[in-house]
Structure formats: structure tokens, C-alpha cells
Amino acid sequence: MYVQKTIKKQVSCSGIGLHTGNPVNMTFKPAAINSGILFKRMDLDGHPILKIHARNIGDLSYATTVGAGEAAIKTIEHVLSAMHALGVTNVLIELDSNEAPVLDGSSSCFIKMLLDAGLTAQNAMNKLIRIQHPIEVRVKDTIISVEPYDGLKMTYTIDFSNPFIGTQTKTFELTPQGYIDDIMRARTFCLYEEIEYLWKMGLSKGGSLDNAVVFAQDRILNDSLRYDDEPVRHKILDLVGDLAFLGHPLLGHIKVYKGGHLLHAKFVKEIFAKPECWTYLVDRKLSPTFYQEDGDHADLFTIPKITQSSSNPQIFV
Ligand SMILES: [Zn+2]
Incomplete structure (x- = not known):
């Protein structure tokens, strides 16, 4: 069985979008069973929410976009990669811009955010x-x-x-x-x-x-x-x-x-x-190394030290 997971508390970060260059604040919040991964645009009227689902795949030029039109959010793949890798099933991701922050260009910052928040198993299975x-x-x-x-x-x-x-x-x-x-x-x-x-x-x-x-x-x-x-x-x-x-x-x-x-x-x-x-x-017991059943095991993960890149001048702008 694969237990659904969310985070224990909200965590935030700020950065700029890789493609738009737009400044953005992003917050991960716990979400209820069967919510899925939800992106919410806090900068738009009505705060539209987009769910991660095959039908919501948007533009794919040099990044992955969820949704289409004004509410779309670009370059979400590194955030999603961190969620998928740690088996986070349900989370609400609030952004105040149209692109996720690129941070250091990898997913290591998002993994750290999720582990800082802590993962918790929910009382439901995911197929x-x-x-x-x-x-x-x-x-x-x-x-x-x-x-x-x-x-x-x-x-x-x-x-x-x-x-x-x-x-x-x-x-x-x-x-x-x-x-x-x-x-x-x-x-x-x-x-x-x-x-x-x-x-x-x-x-x-x-x-x-x-x-x-x-x-x-x-x-x-x-x-x-x-x-x-x-x-x-x-x-x-x-x-x-x-x-x-x-x-x-x-x-x-x-x-x-x-x-x-x-x-x-x-x-x-x-x-x-x-x-x-x-x-x-729906009812298969997985090896503990595949997807951790107990979210608290997240505390056992060892994070290697990230080499800080030097402050190079921006070359694209
Ligand atoms: Zn990438």
C-alpha cells in the first residue's frame, strides 16, 4: 500500500522565475486527503487553483507549464520533481506570480523545504x-x-x-x-x-x-x-x-x-x-526503499552539503 502524504506545516521561499525573470514568493501548505498537488495564483482575482493532472499540461517550450491562459504557471517541473521523489501526494502551493522560482536551478532547495516542513502520512492510500x-x-x-x-x-x-x-x-x-x-x-x-x-x-x-x-x-x-x-x-x-x-x-x-x-x-x-x-x-505492500510509508522517516534522510555557486554576473539579462 502507498500511503498518501502531506506536509506538517507551511514553508515558504522567494526567488525569480527562470524564463520570465519575475520575482515570486512561494508557499507550500498541508492539504487534505485526495487533494493532489494544487497550485494557487495569489496574484490573480479569485485566486484560481490548478491541479496537477494530465489534462492540465500546458505549454512545454523549455519548461513545463500547468494550465493555459492568464492563470498558467510556468517552470513547475523542479517543484514537482521534489514532491514526487519524496512521495508527497497532497499539497497546496501558493504563488504570487506566473512562474515558480528557479532558485539554484535544481530541486535541492525544494527538497530541503519539504524536509523542513516535515512529512506526515495520511489515513488513505494512493493507487x-x-x-x-x-x-x-x-x-x-x-x-x-x-x-x-x-x-x-x-x-x-x-x-x-x-x-x-x-x-x-x-x-x-x-x-x-x-x-x-x-x-x-x-x-x-x-x-x-x-x-x-x-x-x-x-x-x-x-x-x-x-x-x-x-x-x-x-x-x-x-x-x-x-x-x-x-x-x-x-x-x-x-x-x-x-x-x-x-x-x-x-x-x-x-x-x-x-x-x-x-x-x-x-x-x-x-x-x-x-x-x-x-x-x-491499490493494496500492494511496497518495499520501504521505494516509497516511505511512514512520513516521519523523512527525518532520517541525509542531505549532502550544497556547494554554493559564486556570485557570477547575470549573463542573460
Ligand atoms: Zn529542468
């Missing part, structure tokens, strides 16, 4: 989606597939012509501590030659070397990487976030080749379009 037959989605030369597996395993491959990225493959099996140790510190990244294009698209207005790794053809602009294969680890971080749109933990082995938010979102929708390939599990 799991267990893959029974393979599903595959292809978009041009990119591929995502899933096959039956007794856990959530991800094998991600990226292939960039940039010599400092190149081809990277990583296999990761999701557990809260494994995510904390190996994934949460991986920062978002871009190619130096992409920056002008991103500007023209009105994106990356809040981007800087303090929240993104920038790869040029002849060097890495940041002082250092947090992992040798930081880009593929960040892709796994993004995938964990985008899978939150399923609303249920997934049991399967996902393989991705050259993926991104668009491919992840098509995969989520394809799962719901192919109900014959999976089944809901």
Missing part, C-alpha cells in the same frame, strides 16, 4: 500505476518507452554535439534517499549558442550562472559541475517532475533517448490513452 505491457512514444528521433518493472527505474540517454556534454546515459531507480544523493543537485543547463535564441523567444530572462550550467563549444562557463554527468542527471530530475502529472506513482522501467518536456508529456498522455497496457494497484 499505483503498474505497467503490464510495453508502451512507446517516438517524436522525430526522440524515443520514450516503458516496460514492466517492480519499481520505478529510469534509463536516460542524451546526445549533444557539445564536447563537454556528448553522449551521457544514466540508470536511476527512484527512492527518496537515492534522489537526494544522486539527482536533486543537478542544475538546469543550456548551450551558449542557444542563449540569443532563448532571448528572442522571450525566455531565460532570469537565467544566470547562479541557476544554470552554460556549455560553450570550448568551455563550461560555470566554475565547476556538481556531477561529471550533471546534464543527464538533470534530465532525470525533469522526468521525475513531469511524471507527477500521472497523479499516481508508476511501476515500470522507463527508457528515454534524447528526451525533453514535450516527450515526457506525450508519454504521460499516452499512458492514459492505453489503459489496456497497465493496471491500478
Whole structure:
């Protein structure tokens, strides 16, 4: 059985949005059983609420958006990734802008916020989606597939012509501590030659070397990487976030080749379009390493020290 979880108390942070550059205050609040993950726009009349669900996937250009139109909220994937990794089922996230804060470009700050708040088990189960037959989605030369597996395993491959990225493959099996140790510190990244294009698209207005790794053809602009294969680890971080749109933990082995938010979102929708390939599990006892049943176990997680990046000048603005 997978017990629903929320947080014990509210926690807040402030920052700027990666793409809009807008300042934003964000608060996580406890939510009742079966609420799901809810985003609430405190800056708009009526405080519209958007639920994380496949039908609410919005724009996917260089970030994941929930909702459409004025109430939409951009770049939520790192927040969702932290929620999914720790098994937080029910939470209300209040924001006073149209984009989540980027902070250091990874999900480590959101993990810390959740652990500061404390997790608590609720008196209800969440169903799991267990893959029974393979599903595959292809978009041009990119591929995502899933096959039956007794856990959530991800094998991600990226292939960039940039010599400092190149081809990277990583296999990761999701557990809260494994995510904390190996994934949460991986920062978002871009190619130096992409920056002008991103500007023209009105994106990356809040981007800087303090929240993104920038790869040029002849060097890495940041002082250092947090992992040798930081880009593929960040892709796994993004995938964990985008899978939150399923609303249920997934049991399967996902393989991705050259993926991104668009491919992840098509995969989520394809799962719901192919109900014959999976089944809901409601009463299965899971290994304690997969999803912690007792929220208080969160206190046992060990958080490695975060290397503070130096105060580089903003390069995109
Ligand atoms: Zn990302």
C-alpha cells in the first residue's frame, strides 16, 4: 500500500522565475486527503487553483507549464520533481506570480523545504500505476518507452554535439534517499549558442550562472559541475517532475533517448490513452526503499552539503 502524504506545516521561499525573470514568493501548505498537488495564483482575482493532472499540461517550450491562459504557471517541473521523489501526494502551493522560482536551478532547495516542513502520512492510500505491457512514444528521433518493472527505474540517454556534454546515459531507480544523493543537485543547463535564441523567444530572462550550467563549444562557463554527468542527471530530475502529472506513482522501467518536456508529456498522455497496457494497484505492500510509508522517516534522510555557486554576473539579462 502507498500511503498518501502531506506536509506538517507551511514553508515558504522567494526567488525569480527562470524564463520570465519575475520575482515570486512561494508557499507550500498541508492539504487534505485526495487533494493532489494544487497550485494557487495569489496574484490573480479569485485566486484560481490548478491541479496537477494530465489534462492540465500546458505549454512545454523549455519548461513545463500547468494550465493555459492568464492563470498558467510556468517552470513547475523542479517543484514537482521534489514532491514526487519524496512521495508527497497532497499539497497546496501558493504563488504570487506566473512562474515558480528557479532558485539554484535544481530541486535541492525544494527538497530541503519539504524536509523542513516535515512529512506526515495520511489515513488513505494512493493507487499505483503498474505497467503490464510495453508502451512507446517516438517524436522525430526522440524515443520514450516503458516496460514492466517492480519499481520505478529510469534509463536516460542524451546526445549533444557539445564536447563537454556528448553522449551521457544514466540508470536511476527512484527512492527518496537515492534522489537526494544522486539527482536533486543537478542544475538546469543550456548551450551558449542557444542563449540569443532563448532571448528572442522571450525566455531565460532570469537565467544566470547562479541557476544554470552554460556549455560553450570550448568551455563550461560555470566554475565547476556538481556531477561529471550533471546534464543527464538533470534530465532525470525533469522526468521525475513531469511524471507527477500521472497523479499516481508508476511501476515500470522507463527508457528515454534524447528526451525533453514535450516527450515526457506525450508519454504521460499516452499512458492514459492505453489503459489496456497497465493496471491500478491499490493494496500492494511496497518495499520501504521505494516509497516511505511512514512520513516521519523523512527525518532520517541525509542531505549532502550544497556547494554554493559564486556570485557570477547575470549573463542573460
Ligand atoms: Zn529542468
